[in-house]
Amino acid sequence: MSLNIVNNATCTFCGCVCDDIELHADEERIIEAKKACVLGKAWFLNHTAERLYPEALIDGKEATVDEAVEFAAELLDAATTPLVYGMSNITCEAQREAVGLAERLGGVVDSHTSL
Amino acid sequence: MVLVDIRETKSVKASDIFLQIRPGKDFEVITILRALVKEQPVDESQVQETGLTLEQLQDFVDRMKKAKFGVFFFGMGLSMTRGKHMNSAALLTLAAELNAFTKFVAMPMRGHGNVTGADVIMRWQTGYPFAIQFGRGYPRYNPGEFSTVDLLVRGDVDAALILGADPGATMPQPAIDHLARIPTICLDPKVTHTSRLSRVHITTAATGISAPGTGYRMDEVPLPLRPALKSPYPTDEQVVRRIHEAVLKKPDWLQQGNRMALNQV
Numbered sequence: 362m363s364l365n366i367v368n369n370a371t372c373t374f375c376g377c378v379c380d381d382i383e384l385h386a387d388e389e390r391i392i393e394a395k396k397a398c399v400l401g402k403a404w405f406l407n408h409t410a411e412r413l414y415p416e417a418l419i420d421g422k423e424a425t426v427d428e429a430v431e432f433a434a435e436l437l438d439a440a441t442t443p444l445v446y447g448m449s450n451i452t453c454e455a456q457r458e459a460v461g462l463a464e465r466l467g468g469v470v471d472s473h474t475s476l
Numbered sequence: 477m478v479l480v481d482i483r484e485t486k487s488v489k490a491s492d493i494f495l496q497i498r499p500g501k502d503f504e505v506i507t508i509l510r511a512l513v514k515e516q517p518v519d520e521s522q523v524q525e526t527g528l529t530l531e532q533l534q535d536f537v538d539r540m541k542k543a544k545f546g547v548f549f550f551g552m553g554l555s556m557t558r559g560k561h562m563n564s565a566a567l568l569t570l571a572a573e574l575n576a577f578t579k580f581v582a583m584p585m586r587g588h589g590n591v592t593g594a595d596v597i598m599r600w601q602t603g604y605p606f607a608i609q610f611g612r613g614y615p616r617y618n619p620g621e622f623s624t625v626d627l628l629v630r631g632d633v634d635a636a637l638i639l640g641a642d643p644g645a646t647m648p649q650p651a652i653d654h655l656a657r658i659p660t661i662c663l664d665p666k667v668t669h670t671s672r673l674s675r676v677h678i679t680t681a682a683t684g685i686s687a688p689g690t691g692y693r694m695d696e697v698p699l700p701l702r703p704a705l706k707s708p709y710p711t712d713e714q715v716v717r718r719i720h721e722a723v724l725k726k727p728d729w730l731q732q733g734n735r736m737a738l739n740q741v
């Protein structure tokens with residue numbers, strides 16, 4: 362199996378966002394995370410590329426992403442004041458989309474900063 | 477390093493001076509410091525209430541003024557205890573006022589990965605860092621009114637989209653109860669506590685591990701993410717964009733509202 366080595370990978374587990382991690386990975390999982398702290402190691406080694414969860418759930422039942430996206434849009438559009446919350450463990454690109462969505466919905470957008 | 481806390485923590489060993497203040501007196505301490513910085517007289521009885529002496533506080537002020545570059549690092553002990561946002565605001569004001577003497581900044585300590593990015597992105601798009609309400613068609617900012625825990629506990633929102641967070645595991649129970657009552661949609665690499673009380677869960681790629689993009693470090697330095705794995709799941713960015721596109725196909729509530737208002741005239 363070929364080993365993929367990523368130099369200067371970025372850890373997003375905590376606010377320090379260390380950007381000098383050396384990752385060794387095969388197709389499915391990260392085997393080593395050099396220079397990461399205990400928390401960072403656990404973060405990198407715990408997430409794999411396996412299919413461990415259903416792609417989507419609607420009311421607890423398995424569904425396709427297409428169905429889930431459509432239903433999510435319906436629920437959010439039907440609401441008077443929907444809340445978009447969290448935003449900490451996602452990329453800036455995803456955050457940008459989320460703010461745009463909240464604006465269109467006429468809702469609220471908020472992050473962990475408010476805690 | 478000067479450490480201010482209500483109890484002796486492990487960080488005391490790393491600090492040069494430890495100031496132990498009474499619980500819930502953060503605002504009072506900061507306000508007295510602000511007065512001392514401006515060489516205003518302070519009331520002895522008010523100093524006593526804080527658990528510190530006037531000498532300790534004056535010494536602290538002298539050190540801050542003498543520093544070439546000072547930083548306040550503050551955490552939830554300040555922003556989540558009595559006074560809440562007002563404590564944070566007071567500290568930011570103190571940092572601003574110290575700039576009449578030297579360079580001083582205040583920086584929140586961050587627990588979660590890219591929460592700094594959330595601040596930066598929201599500031600860029602709306603002018604405000606968090607707790608933003610678009611209900612009038614333009615952004616309004618008011619922590620305490622539009623911050624999540626307050627909104628949920630009061631029951632002021634009627635749907636929720638949760639991204640990169642697990643409030644179902646961490647928030648106060650009344651907030652969790654409201655999330656379970658309203659239709660909640662949750663995007664996460666794992667099926668979480670929040671997913672279980674949600675009507676919709678969509679599994680997404682893990683940020684920085686199998687999802688590429690940008691993340692901000694606590695001191696607002698943007699860093700590229702270099703994912704080592706390929707996920708079988710879509711990224712948060714892709715899913716949010718698709719939800720946004722699906723919503724855009726529906727009639728725009730704001731234009732409808734405007735039309736109704738015009739018809740009434």
Ligand code: SF4
Nearest residue numbers: 372375378379398401
């Ligand atoms: S390696 Fe450790 S300190 Fe660095 S960002 Fe990850 S969790 Fe934080």
